[in-house]
Amino acid sequence: MADLKTMLRLWVRVLAALVLLGAGAAATCADQADSLEQRIAPVGRVQLDGASPLQPLVEAQPKGADAAEEPVFTGAPQLKRRDYPNIGVSSRATVWVLAQMHLFFGALVLAVPMFVLVIELIGVRTGDDRYDDMAHEFMKISLTAYAITALFGGSLALALFLLYPQFMEYLMRVFGAQMLVYAVLFFLESLFLYLYYYGWDAMRYGDRKWLHLTIGLTLNAVGLTLMVVANSWATFMMAPSGVDEVGAVVGNIWEVMKGPLWNPINLHRFIANIAFGGAVVGAYAAYKFLAARTAEARAHYDWMGYTSNFIAILAFLPLPFAGYWLMAEIYAYSQQMGITAMGGILAWLFIVQAVLIGTILLAGNYYLWAGMSRTDGSVRYQGFIKWIALTLVVCFLIWVTPHTLILSVSEIAALGGSHHHVLGPLGIMPAKNIAVNLMLVVTFLSFQLYRRSDKVATVKWERAGNALMGAIYVVAIANIIFAGVYYGYFTNTVYKVGSSVMQVVSTLVVIVAGVVIDAYMFKGAKQLPSKWGQVPDRAQYALFALPIAFTWLMALMGYVRSSVRTHWHVYTVMKDASVDNYIPTIGYAGNMITIVTLLFLVFILFIFWIANLSTTKQPAPVVEGGVE
Amino acid sequence: MAKGPRRSPLLATLGFSLGLTLVFTLVTYILPQVEGEAPKETEVKLGELTMDGFVALGQELFEGKGTCTLCHKPPPMGRAPDIQGFNMVDTAKERLADERYKGEAGDPAAYIRESLVDPSKYVVVGWGQKGSNDTVSPMPAIDKPPIQLSPVEMDAVIAYLQAKDGNEVSVALPTEAPAPAEKAAAVGAAPAPAKTPEEAVAKYGCQACHSMLGTESPVGPPLSDVGARLSQEQIIQSILEPDAEIAEGFSEGVMPGDFAEKMTVRELEMIIELLRESRG
Numbered sequence: 003m004a005d006l007k008t009m010l011r012l013w014v015r016v017l018a019a020l021v022l023l024g025a026g027a028a029a030t031c032a033d034q035a036d037s038l039e040q041r042i043a044p045v046g047r048v049q050l051d052g053a054s055p056l057q058p059l060v061e062a063q064p065k066g067a068d069a070a071e072e073p074v075f076t077g078a079p080q081l082k083r084r085d086y087p088n089i090g091v092s093s094r095a096t097v098w099v100l101a102q103m104h105l106f107f108g109a110l111v112l113a114v115p116m117f118v119l120v121i122e123l124i125g126v127r128t129g130d131d132r133y134d135d136m137a138h139e140f141m142k143i144s145l146t147a148y149a150i151t152a153l154f155g156g157s158l159a160l161a162l163f164l165l166y167p168q169f170m171e172y173l174m175r176v177f178g179a180q181m182l183v184y185a186v187l188f189f190l191e192s193l194f195l196y197l198y199y200y201g202w203d204a205m206r207y208g209d210r211k212w213l214h215l216t217i218g219l220t221l222n223a224v225g226l227t228l229m230v231v232a233n234s235w236a237t238f239m240m241a242p243s244g245v246d247e248v249g250a251v252v253g254n255i256w257e258v259m260k261g262p263l264w265n266p267i268n269l270h271r272f273i274a275n276i277a278f279g280g281a282v283v284g285a286y287a288a289y290k291f292l293a294a295r296t297a298e299a300r301a302h303y304d305w306m307g308y309t310s311n312f313i314a315i316l317a318f319l320p321l322p323f324a325g326y327w328l329m330a331e332i333y334a335y336s337q338q339m340g341i342t343a344m345g346g347i348l349a350w351l352f353i354v355q356a357v358l359i360g361t362i363l364l365a366g367n368y369y370l371w372a373g374m375s376r377t378d379g380s381v382r383y384q385g386f387i388k389w390i391a392l393t394l395v396v397c398f399l400i401w402v403t404p405h406t407l408i409l410s411v412s413e414i415a416a417l418g419g420s421h422h423h424v425l426g427p428l429g430i431m432p433a434k435n436i437a438v439n440l441m442l443v444v445t446f447l448s449f450q451l452y453r454r455s456d457k458v459a460t461v462k463w464e465r466a467g468n469a470l471m472g473a474i475y476v477v478a479i480a481n482i483i484f485a486g487v488y489y490g491y492f493t494n495t496v497y498k499v500g501s502s503v504m505q506v507v508s509t510l511v512v513i514v515a516g517v518v519i520d521a522y523m524f525k526g527a528k529q530l531p532s533k534w535g536q537v538p539d540r541a542q543y544a545l546f547a548l549p550i551a552f553t554w555l556m557a558l559m560g561y562v563r564s565s566v567r568t569h570w571h572v573y574t575v576m577k578d579a580s581v582d583n584y585i586p587t588i589g590y591a592g593n594m595i596t597i598v599t600l601l602f603l604v605f606i607l608f609i610f611w612i613a614n615l616s617t618t619k620q621p622a623p624v625v626e627g628g629v630e
Numbered sequence: 631m632a633k634g635p636r637r638s639p640l641l642a643t644l645g646f647s648l649g650l651t652l653v654f655t656l657v658t659y660i661l662p663q664v665e666g667e668a669p670k671e672t673e674v675k676l677g678e679l680t681m682d683g684f685v686a687l688g689q690e691l692f693e694g695k696g697t698c699t700l701c702h703k704p705p706p707m708g709r710a711p712d713i714q715g716f717n718m719v720d721t722a723k724e725r726l727a728d729e730r731y732k733g734e735a736g737d738p739a740a741y742i743r744e745s746l747v748d749p750s751k752y753v754v755v756g757w758g759q760k761g762s763n764d765t766v767s768p769m770p771a772i773d774k775p776p777i778q779l780s781p782v783e784m785d786a787v788i789a790y791l792q793a794k795d796g797n798e799v800s801v802a803l804p805t806e807a808p809a810p811a812e813k814a815a816a817v818g819a820a821p822a823p824a825k826t827p828e829e830a831v832a833k834y835g836c837q838a839c840h841s842m843l844g845t846e847s848p849v850g851p852p853l854s855d856v857g858a859r860l861s862q863e864q865i866i867q868s869i870l871e872p873d874a875e876i877a878e879g880f881s882e883g884v885m886p887g888d889f890a891e892k893m894t895v896r897e898l899e900m901i902i903e904l905l906r907e908s909r910g
Contacts, residue, residue: 288643289643350661357657404661568776574775584667588662589658589663595655603644
């Protein structure tokens with residue numbers, strides 16, 4: 003557990019370093035932009051006096067003697083259905099699959115080096131070679147995934163240029179040379195990735211190890227920059243900035259990139275990628291555990307699986323808060339867009355999201371409970387498990403309760419309205435906010451109990467510390483329920499959002515207080531032995547459930563994020579006039595998401611197999627009578 | 631320490647993963663299967679339009695293309711005042727008399743029109759943008775993207791809001807031609823896009839007025855040498871905004887001004903390229 007504390011500390015430091023690198027670059031760009039706030043205001047809020055709503059291709063033309071010096075602003079093309087090439091298969095489905103596969107692998111490739119760097123640092127600090135070996139093994143997965151990321155990225159670009167040529171021409175015009183910067187970053191990413199992986203053993207000890215760590219840090223800085231550059235394309239499509247009402251570029255590239263949704267998406271993807279990456283390598287460890295034939299191998303992969311689960315759940319806990327910020331910014335940019343996502347046709351998808359997050363939390367908790375069998379000290383905490391499980395199940399059921407039901411006239415009459423008088427109130431957001439926050443709180447409790455199970459505190463204030471921790475849990479839970487009920491049911495809709503902030507703060511207080519109190523309470527604690535490899539096989543399936551649910555969830559939420567643009571390629575400036583400019587049924591979306599998830603699963607199993615193959619050595623053939 | 635051979639976990643893990651994926655897929659099938667269609671332009675025959683039809687069109691726009699009901703719902707679900715739930719004409723009179731009103735409207739119809747295009751002129755207490763102290767409305771301007779109702783469509787919405795509570799409808803039935811975008815939608819599917827510059831020229835009847843490609847016509851300026859006389863930008867402007875600059879000796883308003891709506895991007899590009907290469 004001391005290792006985990008070290009991991010947390012180092013993690014924070016590495017993140018701070020990466021943030022500083024990014025902030026430096028951002029500040030440089032920001033200095034170049036005058037009256038930035040005014041110039042990059044999203045077009046949805048910019049009203050040009052006297053401008054007609056739909057102007058032709060050429061928005062402004064020079065007139066008179068100064069004609070030669072006047073700039074010509076070209077707006078976004080206004081397309082007709084016939085402008086879209088037809089290759090005989092759905093253009094949207096083609097791009098959907100390719101984009102999602104690229105995003106899955108891109109997320110994995112960017113995330114794994116982040117926690118690998120931290121694990122490598124722990125190895126240096128503790129002098130324990132197991133960390134170094136595990137980090138190297140994780141990188142093997144990332145390296146194979148990198149090639150597949152590039153293949154899907156290239157295919158996606160080709161498909162976009164083939165199927166949406168005018169749209170891509172417009173994006174190229176808006177982003178210009180930034181696309182070339184992206185290409186350069188891609189080369190740098192390749193360079194540092196190969197150096198980091200293949201230089202591992204050559205730079206394993208002493209000063210060379212620090213050189214290796216520096217390469218790892220640079221790899222992550224380049225990777226993060228790649229991600230935020232690519233994010234700017236997606237957020238420009240959702241909330242364009244740096245362009246006028248008809249899409250003509252009026253700002254510089256920094257103004258185009260820094261739309262209102264850019265940073266919320268950057269943060270959300272950064273955290274989600276880590277959770278996703280942790281879950282995928284967890285599945286790798288589980289697979290190897292199940293295939294292991296020796297106790298040593300089982301112990302190694304049990305430990306690797308535990309570490310991966312730790313990474314995935316740790317990153318997952320703050321993810322809803324980043325999601326909350328993103329949605330708040332979407333509402334601030336365009337209430338209509340926010341309602342389309344949360345209260346319109348896409349709102350039903352959040353029921354599916356509830357099922358997926360419920361699965362993740364149940365699987366994560368179950369793995370922790372099963373992991374308690376590694377140490378005899380866990381007996382002290384077994385009694386809590388049934389209450390945690392009960393809370394999770396009740397909250398999960400509240401979360402999946404739909405608000406409205408599709409009913410026949412006779413059913414409505416029998417029900418007394420379209421909302422059930424008892425279950426109806428559970429369908430709205432305040433009830434779901436209560437549920438999700440309580441689920442996060444009890445998941446943290448599981449995690450805390452797991453961490454405590456192999457320790458016996460030796461400090462004198464143990465009872466007082468436990469009482470304080472218990473009080474914090476009680477107050478936080480009471481506050482989450484009170485805020486949700488009071489603001490959710492006794493104020494108007496606008497103020498319902500206000501309750502979320504109180505609830506989020508309560509959950510965060512529990513997490514931070516738990517980490518701090520335990521850090522001091524278990525300093526110098528008596529350590530009980532942990533029997534790695536003793537965990538039951540069925541716990542490994544929880545490690546498989548995590549990446550499956552994460553992958554499905556990522557595809558689902560990506561679909562929601564993209565669909566809030568409705569019938570616009572670039573919201574408010576470039577309409578989608580293609581045959582696919584409608585939001586498909588949930589069933590169709592579910593099919594598409596399942597296809598990409600299964601495709602990803604097939605590729606991931608291939609990567610596991612390749613990673614295994616690289617360590618397999620065929621024995622030399624034995625030839626009778628000596629050397630062949 | 632060998633434990634003996636274990637079964638390969640491939641099939642078990644694959645089966646488990648497949649099963650879980652299918653469970654998630656099944657969840658999507660127990661939910662309502664609804665498609666969100668892009669707004670469609672409705673063909674309205676102005677000559678046959680009655681006031682009842684106009685009011686019905688307004689209701690259709692209010693609940694459909696206008697997306698008004700996304701926010702304007704009955705409490706506690708609404709994110710904006712429930713304007714379907716109260717008499718908007720009476721309400722408009724009260725707001726016009728309110729000292730917080732910052733607009734210039736003189737009657738309820740003008741007030742409603744003003745609140746559609748500039749919603750911050752009067753923000754109902756409790757419904758303003760967060761932090762604005764109810765001085766800024768979160769409502770988008772309805773005549774701008776993404777909603778983009780035309781003036782006729784806004785009149786229809788006003789007529790509906792007046793008529794739904796039995797008030798007299800004060801907006802006049804539209805008599806003028808619909809906006810180009812609506813007109814384009816009303817005529818149905820356009821002909822197939824031209825494949826060559828010559829086809830594009832023939833499709834849009836350029837040779838009916840201009841001397842070009844070996845034909846003669848005195849109505850418009852000759853284009854056989856236009857590439858030598860005008861820059862690319864001027865050629866584009868002459869096609870899309872023909873009255874912006876008139877060639878000497880020719881009259882304003884003769885050349886149609888709606889090619890931007892009719893031409894595809896590719897057709898426009900082909901014609902421009904052809905004209906640029908026409909140097910006499």
